[in-house]
C-alpha cells in the first residue's frame with residue numbers, strides 16, 4: 145500500500161481528503177480519514193451498510209458540514225465551498241429526479257442556475273442526451289420513465305455540468321439484476337470515453353471489482369485497504385478485507401506459524417514461495433486464508449505441495465461452477481469446482497492445497513504477514 | 514347475474530378449452546346486497562340525511578315569505594318562492610347600528626381573510642421548509658416552542674393580545690385582526706408543512722443543491738410545485754378557520770369593522786320587531802357560502818393532501 149502510493153506521486157491528484165473528521169452530534173462517523181484520488185481514476189468506496197461511505201461522499205460533495213480536516217478538488221481547497229462550486233456532479237441511489245420537470249428540465253436545471261447562455265444549455269443537454277441515448281425521452285416527465293431510464297437521466301444531470309469529478313452513491317442498487325449488469329458496462333464505457341474522475345459508492349463487490357481502478361474498503365468510518373481490485377483480491381491487507389471480498393468467501397484455517405511452516409491440527413503446510421509483507425516474520429499463532437477456487441481437485445492434486453482428503457458434506461450446483469462444502473480439520477471448507485463436476489455428499493474427495501497462494505494473517509493483529 | 518362473467522369469458526375462449534371452463538372462471542361476481550354493503554350504505558345514508566336535512570330546511574325557509582312560514586310546516590317546499598329574504602339579508606337587514614345588511618360584514622371578512630390567508634400560508638410554508646430541510650442549531654427547540662403555542666387555550670391569550678395591540682396602536686383595526694389570525698394559524702400550519710416536506714426524499718434536496726439552487730430556489734422551483742395538495746389543505750384550514758371566526762372578530766375590531774359572522778349574530782339576535790326566519794336563514798347561508806365554495810372546488814385535492822402525509826407524524 146505504501147509502495148503503491150509512492151509510485152503514483154507524480155500523477156496529479158483530482159481529489160484529496162486530508163485528516164477528515166465528521167461527527168453527527170457525539171457520534172464520530174469518520175475519523176482522521178486520508179484519501180488521494182488520481183486524475184481520471186475510477187475509485188470505488190466499498191463497505192457494508194452503515195460504514196460511512198455515503199457520509200464520505202456527501203462530505204466530498206459539500207452536502208455535509210465536516211467537523212475537521214480539508215477537502216481539495218482539482219488542486220483547490222474546497223473545504224468551505226458550496227456543492228455547486230466544487231466542480232462535481234452527483235448521482236443518487238433514488239435517482240432524485242425533479243418530478244414536476246421534464247427530462248430536459250431536469251438536465252438543464254443546474255445550468256440555468258449557473259446562468260449559462262441558452263444555446264450553451266441546449267448544446268450540453270443535446271450532447272448528454274446523445275451520449276446516454278435518452279433523446280426520445282427529453283420531453284417526458286420522470287414518472288413516465290422506467291428505473292433504468294431514470295438512472296440514465298440522473299447520470300445525464302451530472303454529465304451536463306461538464307465537471308471533472310463524478311460522485312455516485314449506489315446508483316444501480318435500485319435496479320434489477322439484468323439492468324444493473326447492463327448499466328454497469330455502460331458506466332465503464334462512459335468512464336473510458338470521458339476520462340473523468342469517478343468516485344463510486346457501493347456495497348456490491350461485483351460492481352467494485354469490475355468497475356474500479358482502485359477500491360477503498362471501508363469499515364467503521366476507516367479505510368481498511370486502498371488498492372487495485374487485483375491486489376485486494378489476491379493480497380488482502382487484513383482479515384476483514386480477506387473475509388469481505390470474494391463470494392463464496394475465503395476459507396480460514398486457525399493454526400500456528402513456525403519456521404516457515406503453518407500447522408493446523410494434523411495438517412502441515414510449508415509456506416515456501418509465499419511473499420511475506422515484511423522481511424522478518426516472527427513465529428506464533430496465525431490464520432491461513434485459502435480461496436475456494438484455489439483448492440485443487442482432480443488430476444492436478446498430484447502436483448500440489450499439500451495433499452489430503454475430505455468427505456463431501458453438501459453440494460451446491462450453480463451452473464457455471466459447483467460449490468462443495470467439506471470439513472477440513474476444524475473448519476468447514478468451501479471448495480469451488482467445475483460446473484460439470486460430478487460429486488455427491490458422502491463421497492471422499494482428494495484435494496490439493498498450494499499454501500503460497502493463500503494469505504497469512506497474524507492472529508492477534510489480524511494484519512497480513 | 515353470477516354467470517355473466519363466466520359466460521362472456523367462455524364464449525371468448527377457444528373451442529377446445531371450453532370444457533375446461535366448466536367451473537368458476539374469471540373475476541368472482543360481487544354481491545351487491547351483501548350484509549356488509551347494507552350496513553355500510555345504510556349508515557352512510559343516515560349520516561348524509563342527518564347533515565343534509567338542516568341544510569334543506571334552511572334553504573326552503575329562506576325562499577318562503579313570512580306568511581307561509583307561519584303555517585309551520587318546516588319541511589314543505591315553498592309554494593311561492595321569493596328571493597326577497599336573500600336581498601334583505603344581504604343589503605337591508607339591521608344589525609344594531611346600521612341597516613345595510615350583511616354586505617358590510619362580507620367585505621370586512623374578505624378584507625380580513627385575504628391577507629390573513631396569504632401571509633399565514635406564506636410564512637408557515639417557509640417555516641415548515643426551513644424546519645424540515647435546513648435544520649439549524651436550535652431548530653428543534655424553535656419548533657417545540659411553536660408547538661406549545663398550539664396547545665395554549667385562546668382564552669388565556671385573549672386579554673394579553675388586547676394589550677399588545679393597544680400598545681402597537683392596532684387595537685380595533687383590521688390590520689390588528691389579520692396579525693392575530695396569522696399568529697394563531699402559525700403552529701398548526703407550520704406542523705402541516707413541516708411534516709409534508711419531511712416526507713420528500715432528502716436526495717432530491719441534495720441533488721438541487723449540487724445543481725446550484727439555494728434556499729429560495731429549491732423552495733420555489735422544486736418543493737412548491739410538488740406540494741400543491743398540502744397548500745390546498747392549508748388554504749382550506751385557513752379560509753374556513755378565519756371566515757368562521759367569531760371570537761377574535763368581536764374582541765379585536767371596532768363595530769364598523771366586524772366580520773360577517775359577528776354581523777350575522779347581530780342580525781339573528783336583534784331583539785326589535787318580529788323574528789324574520791327567512792331572512793335569518795338566508796343570512797346564515799350567505800355567511801356559510803365561502804367555506805362551502807372552497808370545499809366544493811378543492812375537496813379532491815384536500816383529501817389527497819391529507820392522505821399524502823399531512824397527518825403523518
Ligand SMILES: Nc1ncnc2c1ncn2[C@@H]1O[C@H](COP(=O)(O)OP(=O)(O)O)[C@@H](O)[C@H]1O
Nearest residue numbers: 168171173191192193194195196197198199200
Ligand atoms: N444525519 C445523520 N444523523 C446521525 N447519524 C447519521 C446520519 N447519517 C448517517 N448517520 C450514521 O452514520 C453512519 C454511516 O452512515 P452512511 O454514510 O449513510 O453509511 P453507508 O456506508 O451505508 O452509506 C451510520 O451509522 C449512520 O447511522
Ligand SMILES: [Mg+2]
Nearest residue numbers: 197198199314
Ligand atoms: Mg449509503
